[in-house]
Amino acid sequence: MAVGKGPGAARRRGMAGFYRRMDRPVRRVLPRSLLGRMLLIVLIPLLVTQGISLELFYGNYLKVVSRRMSGSVSADIVLTLDLLKRYESPEDRAWIMNQVRARTQLDMDWEPGQHLSRTGSTHVLGPMDDDLADALNNSIGRPYHVDWIDDPQTVHIHIQMPDGVLDVRTPRKRLSVAPIWLFVAWAVGSTLLLFVIASLFMRNQIRAIRRLARAAELFGLGRDIGPICPEGAQEVRKAAVAFNRMQERIFRFVAQRTAVLAGVSHDLRTPLTRLRLSLAMIPPQGTIDAAQFHAEVTDMVADVAEMEGMIESYLSFARGEGAETPVAVDVGQMLDEVASAFRRAGGSILSVSVPQPVEAVLRPGAIRRVLDNLLQNARRHDARVALSAGRDERGVVICVDDDGPGIPRDRMESVFRPFESGQNGGTGLGLTIARDIVRAHGGDIALRQSRRGGLQVRIVLPA
Template structure:
């Protein structure tokens, strides 16, 4: 249902065609049902059928839904509630059976309640459309013939139900095919919109499919362009502000050189903290403002090199590789993400344990420590800009509060996820997952 050039029919017309096609097919099956099935015969028993049943003669009516059932009893059957007895009918039945009148019983339900004639007569013979009970006395007891209770669903109704089920089975592949064609462009559109939500610099959404989706894709592409311009303007503004702030900070640092040592040290510490905050803010803004080339990145060698550099500086970092993996990512951004997690753990615990593994189709990197941990309600707040685990605002213990924010931004831009959780036995655990490209061999633990 897609025209050449990716211009599909509107969803309204596709839905209408689907409904009309199902309606036409259902009507065709109904017409076939009408032409192929015989109309249901009304169930009735003539007086001669009752006589044949009592005489043990096969009448050919046994295939009916309410064919007479024959049984033997020691006593004559009682007349049921609402059943009638007619002397003429009983005498006629006795004559057909060639037995005396007193050896025959005949009770029947009226089938024409509003008419004085309670039973239909055809060619001088009564016809019972409702229940009938007849009996004849034999040397071995009473032989009783009676209509069984009417079933809830009779044979012709079962055949109709079977045909309707067959219709549904025939329509199911047809409806599934059309539904797939109808929802496929919607699913592609949703996936593209989700990618754009994670990465504002992702490629534009393809303008194809039904006309409604094409209009939405064009609107979202225009919105993405405006967001891109907004990010660029914000980056330029932050850069200009940072440049302007560095100059007065340099003058303040120069002018306090002649101040007493206690005052100079305190002011210099404040200046250093302001410079660190400005640098971190600029890095956070610029991190998501430019395109990044993505290539296959093997996480095991990257983490091995990262841990080796940390150990060279005397930091306590261990790495365990359960299952290595390759991801499609920007290597510098992923390394920065892991480095931020390492710095955060070392700052609060002094030692970090890194583990690389797989979680199904995802590569999983866990950075854990044995620090004080966090309250459960604080775990998600740690990803907000300038929120720190150390409320004292000491730059030596709390940083600037942007490390985890930058790390989650990088993870989401790569289609991944970064979460924090308190570790069993104490400490904090940061778990980063993203789609893996391929699985590598299991590597030994690095102490």
């Protein structure tokens, strides 16, 4: 049988078509706002739960109790009829009526020679009218009429006897546990109370989500609204904190790009000026010897190479490393590979220390580039380097220590600015690119004094 054919596939297609047909009418009925849908999610289970409890209580407990109470009243009436049938004298009947009235709460009167004008029962809400009618039919077997309406406190039962009518008045409380509307009112009231409480709590949660959506909308329009205050449920707070971090990273990213553009436009003027001066100082053709011409060309080529290096560094910084996919990386193995490559390039590695296996999800090419920039900076100052990695409460920590001249404390932050660290060789974008890559991973990079006498670069990456 071909794939996608047969009764099973046809049934699935039929169900999918049914769901598609039902989806649009359901969406028309459902509220569109998140608050409305959350309240509907709360209200429907409440109504279903209260409905089930009402049915269980009303359909079982009340019916059982009603049958037993109706059977009790019917048994008292049957017992009274049996006594009246056995003792027919007026004195005995009067004594029986007094005893029944005193001991069973049934008020009975004998109406000799009377006949019922109607039979049956005037129905009321609840199972007790049917239960009482069934009990009278099963136990008495004579015509009767039950009046539930005439007196709100008493139920009148008229029983046709051969020589008259027996009028029985029983208190309603002997046939009814409690008005059913009390239970219904309690169920509805508790549902409304819980619904109102849930509405108040949910409005607070939705208010935090709306504030976050408003902040995101304003931020998308380019307005600096500042960090928003995290509030609401834990998930909403986490979303607000993540939004604040994202906003901070984007502002920092824009500021770095703006600073780099300003720095490139400024620093390119120097080699361009030298080129312009070199071209202006070249003597007319025929008045310059080959050696002088070669020296002038060499200087101009060096200026062009310097410009190419600046532009390439800026392009690398502008491109970033966002296209690389983060993967799980063994940090110790990566440090060994970086150290081996640095040794082959002529650098000096003192040690690579990773006491225990360390794994992190990162962009390996980007982090290797960060480490290579740091190692090349140390090599430029003829320093030896020690690499180490470990974990702390913030995540994975990678340290690059050297024994070089170091950096003054008051410049440890400023060297991350574009072109700030280019006075001692290089383009001045290495540390800027390194911080940009590390922060793109959600981490941070900082400088401090090394125990080896030089500089320590501390990289913290989320685990």
